Amino acid sequence: MTEPSLTLPRRPGLTALDRIGHPSPVLDPDDASPHTFPDGGTWRTEIPSVEGPEALATVLKESARLDVPVHRISQGSGVWMLTDAEITEMVESCAERGIELCLFTGPRGTWDTGAATRTDSGGAGLRARGHDALAGCVEDALRATELGVTCLLVADEGVLWTLHRMRTAGALPATTTFKVSALIGPVNPASYGVFEQLGADSLNVPSDLSLDHFTEIRRVSRAPLDLYVEAPDDLGGYVRMYEAAELIRRGAPLYLKFGLSRSPGIYPYGAQLRETALATARERVRRGRLALDLLARHGADGGMSPLGSRDPGVLRRFPVPEGD
Structure with missing residues (x-):
């Protein structure tokens, strides 16, 4: 792990603004998060929307070329959109490099027979509709973990609680981690704490939260936070x-996610989207390099967790009912 800096990061443009007498807001040390990952790091990295072995190979090649450290790879189409052989190949490729692989459970709201998600209101969003959708997510979780996947992405509170109960009961490996999707991500500290207690090991929050919102969350929870930069x-x-x-200062422990704006959607991924998927995979890694370069220029690139780290630490949970 890179040791955190003992001084505050240089703030963008501060010296030049001071020189012309332009006032800058004063940082409040009480705003800083008191939490870290168990390894002492304050941040990790994630490359999202890596939809299969070929896209993964592209990310690994590009991250090596641009020297972008990767802690986690995540996929958005879902376990059910990959063959056993494809999942196994992705598991092995990530394991060789100490990268956590996170696959999405499904089915979910936009990919079933419900029409409400296509209305202006958005209906119930990505949640699992009915028993069969919940059972499908369970089936995905069982299949993925049997093939060696260690992290599952969820977009439904009931699915999260069910999978956590299965983990507690030994039906899923105890080392399995659950990541909450940005599509149902909490937007206030109370809901963030509820997701943690339902079994979340990291929570993707919407990218439009203010800096004060991150401080508010960190006053009630130390569960790792995922954020699209x-x-x-x-x-x-x-x-x-x-x-x-x-x-990072406000939200640690935090996963910096390198997404991509101004690009077409690729979910659910298939071969018809191959060139787009590979091109966007390369550019996500490049965006990561740009963000890391900014951190370095501001003296804020210290504090990264060691590569291979995935432990979220000891988190708070609701009691699991006896008999589960």
């Missing part, structure tokens, strides 16, 4: 690279 267009297209150092 650049968000896809369907999540707002926000770009927060210049805030990366302050986001």
